[in-house]
Every structure is written in structure tokens, then in C-alpha cells.
Amino acid sequence: MTEWLNVILQGVLIGGLYAMFAAGLSLIFGVMRLVNIAHGDLIVLAAYVALMVTQTLGLDPLTSLLLVVPAMALIGYALQRLLLNRTLGDDLLPPLLVTFGLSIIIQNGLLELFTADSRKLQAGAIEVQTFQMMEGVWVGALPLIQFIVAVAVIAGLQMLFYRTALGRAFRATSDDQAVAQLMGLDTRHVFAMAMALSLAVVAIAGVFLAVRANFDPSIGPARLIFGFEAVIIGGLGSMWGTLAGGVILGVSQAVGAQIDPGWQLLAGHLAFLAILAVRPQGLFPKVSG
Amino acid sequence: MASPLLDVRAIDAFYGDFQALFGVSLRVNAGEVVAVIGANGAGKSTLLKTIAGLMHPRGGDVLFGGEAIGNAAAFDVVRHGIALVPEGRRLFPSLTVEENLLIGGQSRRPGPWTLQRIYDLFPILAERRHLPSTSLSGGQQQMAAIGRALMSNPRLLLCDEISLGLAPIIVREIYARLPKIVAEGLSLIIVEQDIAQALKASAQVYCLQEGRIALQGAARELTRESISAAYFGV
Amino acid sequence: MSQIASKVEHSTRSSRIGIVLILATLAVLALAPFWGDRQTLRLLAEMYAFVALASLWNLLAGYAGLVSVGQQAFVGFGGYLLFWLVIVAGVHPLVAILIAGPVAAIIAVPVAALTFRLRGAYFAIGTWVVAEVFRLLASQISVLGGGSGISLPAAMVISMAPTRQAREFEIYWLALALTVIVLAAIVALLRSRHGLALTAIRDNELAAQSNGIGVMRIKLIIYVLVAFGTSMVGALIFLQKLRISPDTAFSVNDWTAFVIFITVIGGIGRIEGPIIGTIIFFAMRQTLSDLGSLYLLIMGAVAIVVMLWAPKGLWGLIAERYGWQALPLQRRLVLTPKENAGRKP
Numbered sequence: 001m002t003e004w005l006n007v008i009l010q011g012v013l014i015g016g017l018y019a020m021f022a023a024g025l026s027l028i029f030g031v032m033r034l035v036n037i038a039h040g041d042l043i044v045l046a047a048y049v050a051l052m053v054t055q056t057l058g059l060d061p062l063t064s065l066l067l068v069v070p071a072m073a074l075i076g077y078a079l080q081r082l083l084l085n086r087t088l089g090d091d092l093l094p095p096l097l098v099t100f101g102l103s104i105i106i107q108n109g110l111l112e113l114f115t116a117d118s119r120k121l122q123a124g125a126i127e128v129q130t131f132q133m134m135e136g137v138w139v140g141a142l143p144l145i146q147f148i149v150a151v152a153v154i155a156g157l158q159m160l161f162y163r164t165a166l167g168r169a170f171r172a173t174s175d176d177q178a179v180a181q182l183m184g185l186d187t188r189h190v191f192a193m194a195m196a197l198s199l200a201v202v203a204i205a206g207v208f209l210a211v212r213a214n215f216d217p218s219i220g221p222a223r224l225i226f227g228f229e230a231v232i233i234g235g236l237g238s239m240w241g242t243l244a245g246g247v248i249l250g251v252s253q254a255v256g257a258q259i260d261p262g263w264q265l266l267a268g269h270l271a272f273l274a275i276l277a278v279r280p281q282g283l284f285p286k287v288s289g
Numbered sequence: 290m291a292s293p294l295l296d297v298r299a300i301d302a303f304y305g306d307f308q309a310l311f312g313v314s315l316r317v318n319a320g321e322v323v324a325v326i327g328a329n330g331a332g333k334s335t336l337l338k339t340i341a342g343l344m345h346p347r348g349g350d351v352l353f354g355g356e357a358i359g360n361a362a363a364f365d366v367v368r369h370g371i372a373l374v375p376e377g378r379r380l381f382p383s384l385t386v387e388e389n390l391l392i393g394g395q396s397r398r399p400g401p402w403t404l405q406r407i408y409d410l411f412p413i414l415a416e417r418r419h420l421p422s423t424s425l426s427g428g429q430q431q432m433a434a435i436g437r438a439l440m441s442n443p444r445l446l447l448c449d450e451i452s453l454g455l456a457p458i459i460v461r462e463i464y465a466r467l468p469k470i471v472a473e474g475l476s477l478i479i480v481e482q483d484i485a486q487a488l489k490a491s492a493q494v495y496c497l498q499e500g501r502i503a504l505q506g507a508a509r510e511l512t513r514e515s516i517s518a519a520y521f522g523v
Numbered sequence: 524m525s526q527i528a529s530k531v532e533h534s535t536r537s538s539r540i541g542i543v544l545i546l547a548t549l550a551v552l553a554l555a556p557f558w559g560d561r562q563t564l565r566l567l568a569e570m571y572a573f574v575a576l577a578s579l580w581n582l583l584a585g586y587a588g589l590v591s592v593g594q595q596a597f598v599g600f601g602g603y604l605l606f607w608l609v610i611v612a613g614v615h616p617l618v619a620i621l622i623a624g625p626v627a628a629i630i631a632v633p634v635a636a637l638t639f640r641l642r643g644a645y646f647a648i649g650t651w652v653v654a655e656v657f658r659l660l661a662s663q664i665s666v667l668g669g670g671s672g673i674s675l676p677a678a679m680v681i682s683m684a685p686t687r688q689a690r691e692f693e694i695y696w697l698a699l700a701l702t703v704i705v706l707a708a709i710v711a712l713l714r715s716r717h718g719l720a721l722t723a724i725r726d727n728e729l730a731a732q733s734n735g736i737g738v739m740r741i742k743l744i745i746y747v748l749v750a751f752g753t754s755m756v757g758a759l760i761f762l763q764k765l766r767i768s769p770d771t772a773f774s775v776n777d778w779t780a781f782v783i784f785i786t787v788i789g790g791i792g793r794i795e796g797p798i799i800g801t802i803i804f805f806a807m808r809q810t811l812s813d814l815g816s817l818y819l820l821i822m823g824a825v826a827i828v829v830m831l832w833a834p835k836g837l838w839g840l841i842a843e844r845y846g847w848q849a850l851p852l853q854r855r856l857v858l859t860p861k862e863n864a865g866r867k868p
């Protein structure tokens with residue numbers, strides 16, 4: 001019994017990480033209908049940026065966020081301004097194929113720079129710290145921090161979307177680009193800000209990913225898929241939905257792995273496909289109007 | 290004579306290969322109300338979109354306060370002091386009424402219009418400020434769209450068919466507020482298919498027909514016959 | 524009314540020349556076993572497989588607007604089915620290739636039922652998830668070596684043909700034949716009633732919908748047919764390789780990234796595009812593959828540049844410039860002045 005409680009708890013906590021993968025994806029889809037195939041590779045890029053920052057400056061991973069987050073945001077802004085804005089329009093293919101090309105570039109660029117060796121960020125003593133929740137049920141400090149950060153990130157995005165001028169600009173641009181321009185909004189800048197924000201979240205996710213497990217240049221696509229599955233499970237356009245989606249995905253994987261180690265990923269995918277079959281709009285779709 | 294606030298000089302405008310405006314010229318002086326009338330498809334909206342920077346003229350130019358703005362992007366034109374109330378109102382459905390007004394003031398110039406002044410002008414909006422904009426009636430949406438445009442404190446307000454689809458009593462109510470707006474020193478271009486309404490509200494009238502100016506003159510000097518000739522092209 | 528009558532013409536002068544050229548090229552290629560060495564045959568057979576895969580993906584994405592990044596699901600499925608049929612059920616490899624098509628088509632129906640619930644780019648990632656599921660399931664099949672894969676037993680390889688040379692010739696001709704059949708089927712499909720509807724979808728989905736064409740039905744048919752072809756090509760690819768593993772069979776790089784690259788460079792939404800693209804891709808591979816990962820990086824960059832600055836690909840540029848058309852596909856509207864042209868029913 002407590003064994004299963006432990007399993008489910010681990011799943012919930014890892015779900016926070018998946019929710020962060022999902023939030024960045026969902027954000028840019030919401031603002032500009034762009035699905036970024038390179039999203040997972042950008043998460044891995046953030047992990048490598050964190051690796052360099054921690055190694056060269058001797059910072060611990062959590063402190064390195066102070067540099068990694070702005071660096072990734074800047075990359076996001078530039079990427080959107082210089083490249084991705086050119087792909088937006090009625091045609092589906094250009095954004096899809098350009099971000100697909102970008103994914104290949106990032107993967108192979110990282111391979112060229114860092115080789116295929118597995119890396120990991122060392123967070124020191126905190127990595128082994130655990131709390132006992134109840135008799136036989138333990139949580140690690142790091143997974144707990146990661147989950148709390150994920151909840152904070154999503155709450156923050158929700159606030160930003162509905163309580164700030166930037167969020168208003170995001171929603172207005174998403175509604176009607178032409179009229180948004182009439183309001184003095186430079187939509188190219190608004191889109192670039194959305195991508196910057198998305199990659200800021202990606203940076204946080206990347207650092208936690210790198211602390212939690214080994215990473216190498218090839219693991220990006222799987223992170224994209226996890227994020228995507230969490231988005232669809234939660235329901236398009238809903239920030240809190242992505243958290244629920246991430247948690248469901250995390251728990252499914254944990255339960256699958258408990259049954260048979262080879263079933264970890266499969267169980268997650270099957271949960272996603274099951275939701276798609278019975279409730280394609282997701283569990284918490286945004287009610288429009 | 291002093292140079293006009295807006296000087297549209299012989300512009301040609303295109304949708305792809307299709308030419309919608311042919312050498313259209315128009316002037317608006319400071320504090321003046323100008324009406325642009327014409328049948329459906331005459332090019333009225335195209336003219337306003339070109340002035341507002343949503344489209345760029347392929348020939349001719351648009352001067353505003355003496356500055357050429359024909360190639361400026363729409364978000365830049367707002368900063369010069371031109372605001373458009375688009376045809377069909379086009380409020381942002383994801384935003385509340387007040388957010389729609391606030392976003393109109395996203396790039397505010399200094400000037401008299403504030404949230405409070407808009408609510409004074411259209412009190413019903415104050416009552417509904419926190420509701421989604423989609424919950425407003427057509428007339429209220431039109432008020433919100435005008436308020437949203439005013440929030441940027443424009444020098445020139447472009448109104449595209451504000452009477453479209455509204456009951457006559459609502460139209461009269463909205464038109465009754467226009468003098469208050471002009472009293473703040475704004476100039477107006479009113480695009481209407483409703484000729485009587487346009488003539489009442491304006492000093493100068495331009496009539497567009499198939500992308501060309503077919504008639505222009507002072508509202509009180511034009512005869513009914515000359516207008517209907519220019520309007521219908523008969 | 525108008526003084527102009529119109530008639531729809533299928534063939535153009537350039538396309539008539541094109542057909543002669545195509546037949547001549549085919550003859551030369553069919554005789555390759557008599558003029559080429561082993562290396563050349565292997566390379567050509569591999570190229571045919573990519574022409575076929577890219578043409579199928581082109582049909583899916585370029586014509587039906589179904590941008591899938593998960594076609595490796597069907598490549599791998601075909602490969603695994605062949606290995607299973609040969610090793611476990613003792614079926615002859617050539618028969619196994621024939622079986623791979625219809626079985627994949629049947630599997631494609633429930634897959635489509637799920638993935639078609641996702642729109643646009645999300646559909647793309649959804650197809651990828653399906654491919655991942657296939658890969659994970661394949662690695663659970665212990666009779667086929669689980670996660671590490673399996674080779675075709677020598678006895679079965681020999682059962683195909685007594686000598687290695689005979690086997691290689693056989694596979695070469697098989698690859699050529701399969702690719703020609705796939706291309707011919709695509710051309711026939713595009714020239715059919717459905718083809719016009721497809722072009723309508725490509726050019727304007729909204730208009731196609733409002734014209735009442737059963738867009739979803741046509742898309743489903745295309746999806747299933749493409750799975751059919753892709754799976755047969757996949758079976759042949761792994762018959763040639765003689766070895767299969769989940770990672771090679773369901774590789775997103777090999778069966779999707781390269782295929783997309785080929786199609787985009789050559790010209791998406793054009794039948795000639797994948798052929799041109801395959802030639803360029805192999806030329807690049809032969810010259811740049813020493814660069815390792817840098818070569819893939821260059822490939823990604825080239826794809827982006829082409830997508831943004833020459834979205835119709837190389838063939839698009841050529842066709843626009845010279846009005847060329849190798850295969851009589853686009854119906855040309857020929858306007859001829861005529862007196863008193865009446866309305867046609």
C-alpha cells in the first residue's frame with residue numbers, strides 16, 4: 001500500500017516538470033498558434049547552458065537560474081524576431097518545418113559541442129535530502145522544490161496573462177492581429193515577448209531536468225512529446241489544465257514503471273491516447289466567451 | 290490657408306493585383322468633420338485602412354501633420370495620433386470591456402481621454418466594465434469600440450460605418466455624442482452608407498464610387514441630385 | 524457573355540517530352556545490374572526507397588495537408604511485420620512485402636481515428652506519439668529480439684535466391700518496381716476525381732469545405748493509402764538491410780527528417796519534388812557525411828532557408844521559370860478566343 005503511495009507521489013512530483021514543459025508550449029500556441037517542434041531541444045539547450053554556467057562560475061544549479069532564465073529568454077526573443085515571425089501566416093507548413101529544422105540544428109549543434117556523453121548537474125547535499133510524509137512515505141527535497149516551482153510558474157503565468165498589460169496584449173493579439181496593431185501593438189514584438197517568456201519557462205524546466213537525471217543532446221524530442229501530451233490531456237488553452245495534464249502523465253508513467261520497467265513510457269503514451277479517444281478536448285478545456 | 294491635418298494625396302491601393310483605390314485625394318483640417326460616403330464596395334474601408342496604416346498605398350502618399358505616413362506600420366500610425374474604429378467594431382472577445390478600453394490606451398499620447406472620461410461619455414460601459422466584451426449589445430459594442438479608439442488620445446478619429454446593423458434609435462444616441470468628441474479638438478472622418486446621417490454630422494463630404502472620388506464639397510451646398518448621381522453612378 | 528471558351532488540357536509539350544525522357548531513364552535504371560557495381564546498386568536501391576517514402580509523405584503533407592512527423596511508424600511497422608512473417612510464420616519475404624501493405628492500411632484506420640482529432644501542428648506531434656508507441660511495443664516483442672533487434676536467419680535469406688548476387692539483383696529490381704508503382708499510383712490518384720478535390724484542399728481548405736467535398740473522408744483515404752505504401756517500402760528497406768531493431772525501424776531522423784528534407788528541398792506539393800530532392804540529398808550525403816553531426820546541422824539549415832525563401836523548392840523554381848512539367852498532372856486551363864461560346868453543362 002505505502003509502496004503504491006510512494007509511486008503515485010513520485011509521479012505527481014515529476015508531473016510538475018512535465019507541466020513546465022507543457023506551459024511553454026501552450027503559451028506560444030495560445031498567443032500565435034505556433035507549435036514549436038524544437039521545444040524539447042530548447043529544454044535540453046537550457047540544460048547545457050546551465051551546465052556551462054555552473055561549471056565556469058561554480059554556481060549551484062538553482063542559483064544558475066538567475067543567468068540561464070534571462071539568457072534563454074533573450075534567445076527566444078531573437079529567435080522569434082529573426083526567424084519564426086517570418087513563418088507565421090495561414091499556411092501550416094512553414095512554422096512546422098522551420099521548427100523541425102531548428103530541432104535538428106540544436107541537436108546536432110549540441111552533439112558537436114558537447115559530444116553524446118551523458119551529463120548531469122550536481123546540486124549537492126539537497127539531492128539526497130528527503131522528508132517523511134507519513135509512515136513509509138518519503139519525498140525528496142528536490143522533487144518537492146521542483147513541484148512547488150512548477151505550481152508557482154503556472155500561477156505566475158496565469159497572473160501575467162490575466163492581470164498585466166503584457167498579458168492583455170497577448171490575448172488581444174491572439175484574438176485579432178490587425179486590430180491589435182491598431183492599438184499600437186507591434187505584433188512582431190508581442191510574439192517575440194511570448195517566445196521569450198516561453199523560453200524563460202523552458203530554462204527553469206531545463207535546469208530541473210538536468211538536476212534530476214542524466215541528459216544528452218538526443219533527449220529533446222521525448223521532452224517535446226511529454227509536454228505536448230500534458231497540454232492535450234489538460235485541455236488546450238488552459239494553464240492549470242497543463243498542471244493536471246502533467247500530473248496525470250507523471251502518475252501514469254510511474255505506475256507503468258512499477259508494473260514493468262519497460263512500460264514506463266508506454267503507459268504515459270497510452271494514458272494520452274486514452275484521453276484523446278474519450279475526451280479529445282482534454283480534461284479542462286478553456287471555456288470560450 | 291493653413292496646411293491640413295490630414296492630406297491624402299492621390300493614393301492607389303491594391304489587394305494583390307486588384308486595385309481598390311484610384312488616385313484618391315482627401316483633406317481634413319484640424320477640428321473638422323469629414324464624411325466619406327459611397328455604395329458597398331466603393332472603397333471606403335480601404336481608404337480608412339490605408340490612412341490607419343493597415344494597408345500601404347502603392348502610389349501617392351498620406352501626410353499627417355505634414356509628415357509622410359504612407360509607409361508607416363499601423364502600430365506606428367497610432368502614435369502619430371490616428372485611431373480607427375474598424376468596421377464591424379471588432380472588440381477583443383477574450384478581453385473584458387474595461388480591458389478593451391485599456392488596451393486602446395496601450396500607447397497613449399497625452400490628452401483629455403481617460404478611462405473615466407470614456408465612462409462619462411458612455412455610462413453604460415462603466416456598469417459593464419468587468420463583463421466580457423462579447424456580452425455587450427451591438428450598440429454598446431460600438432460605444433466600446435469608439436471609447437477604445439479614443440483612449441489613445443488621437444488627433445484624428447476614423448469611424449467606419451458606426452451605424453452598421455444598429456437600430457436607428459441607437460444610431461442617433463451614438464451620433465449625439467460625436468459633438469462632445471469634436472469639442473475636445475479632434476478631427477473626424479465618418480464613413481457611412483447612411484447619407485442623411487453623414488450629411489447631418491459633417492461639414493465636408495466626399496463620395497467614393499468604384500475606388501474614385503466622384504464628388505466632393507461642403508455638406509450644405511451639395512444637392513440631393515448630385516449626391517445620388519455620384520453615389521449610384523447614374 | 525465572355526468571348527473566351529476554356530478547355531481543360533492534361534498534357535503540355537514539355538510533359539510529352541518529359542514522358543519520353545522518363546521512359547528512357549527507367550530503361551537505363553532497369554538495366555543497372557548490367558552496368559553498375561554492387562555499391563551503385565545498393566545506393567540506387569536506397570535512393571528509390573527514399574523517392575517512394577518522400578513521394579508518399581508529399582502526398583500526405585503537400586496535397587492532403589496532413590503534416591505527419593510520424594510516418595516512421597509505418598516504415599517500422601512494415602519492417603517488423605516482414606521480420607515476424609518470415610521468422611515466425613515462415614512466409615516468403617516477397618509475399619511478406621505484399622502483406623505489409625494491406626495490414627498497415629487496416630492498422631492506419633484506428634490510428635487515424637485518434638490522431639485526426641488533433642488539428643494542424645498538433646496532429647503532427649500526435650503522429651509522432653503513435654510512432655513512439657509502435658517503437659516501444661516493438662521492443663517488447665521478444666521473439667524479434669526485444670530492444671536490441673534481430674537479423675534475418677541465413678537460411679531464409681538464401682531461400683530468396685541462391686547467390687548473393689542474385690539476391691541483390693532481385694532486391695534492386697524490387698525497389699525500382701515498388702517505387703515506380705508508388706509513383707504511378709500517386710499520379711493516377713492525383714489525376715482522378717479525388718485528385719481535383721485534393722488540389723482544392725491544398726489550395727484552400729475553407730473553400731473545399733464550403734464546396735461540400737467530404738474533406739475528412741478524402742484525408743482519411745489518403746492517410747490509409749499512404750500507410751499502405753509506406754509500410755511496403757519499409758518492409759523492403761529492412762529486407763535489404765537484413766537486420767532490424769526498434770531504434771532503426773522507428774527512427775524519426777531516417778524516416779521523417781530526411782524525408783521531409785528531401786520533399787522540402789525538391790518542392791513540396793509537386794510530384795517531381797521528391798525525385799529532385801532525393802538526388803540533392805544523396806549528393807549532399809555523399810560529399811558531406813564525413814562531417815558527422817555537422818552535416819545534419821547543415822541539412823537542417825538548408826531546409827529552413829529553402830522553406831523561407833523558396834517555399835516551392837527547387838522544382839518549384841524551375842517549373843515557374845520555364846513552365847516545365849515532367850508529368851502531366853496539373854490540368855491547364857487553356858483559354859482560346861471563340862465567338863459566341865455557349866455555356867457548357
Ligand SMILES: Nc1ncnc2c1ncn2[C@@H]1O[C@H](COP(=O)(O)OP(=O)(O)O)[C@@H](O)[C@H]1O
Pocket residue numbers: 304307309327328329330331332333334335336
Ligand atoms: N481583403 C480583401 N481582399 C480583396 N479584395 C478586397 C478585400 N477587401 C475589400 N476588397 C475589395 O475592395 C473593394 C473595396 O472594398 P471596401 O473598401 O471594403 O469597400 P467599402 O468599405 O466601400 O464597402 C471591393 O471591391 C472589395 O471587394
Ligand SMILES: [Mg+2]
Pocket residue numbers: 330333334335376
Ligand atoms: Mg466597408
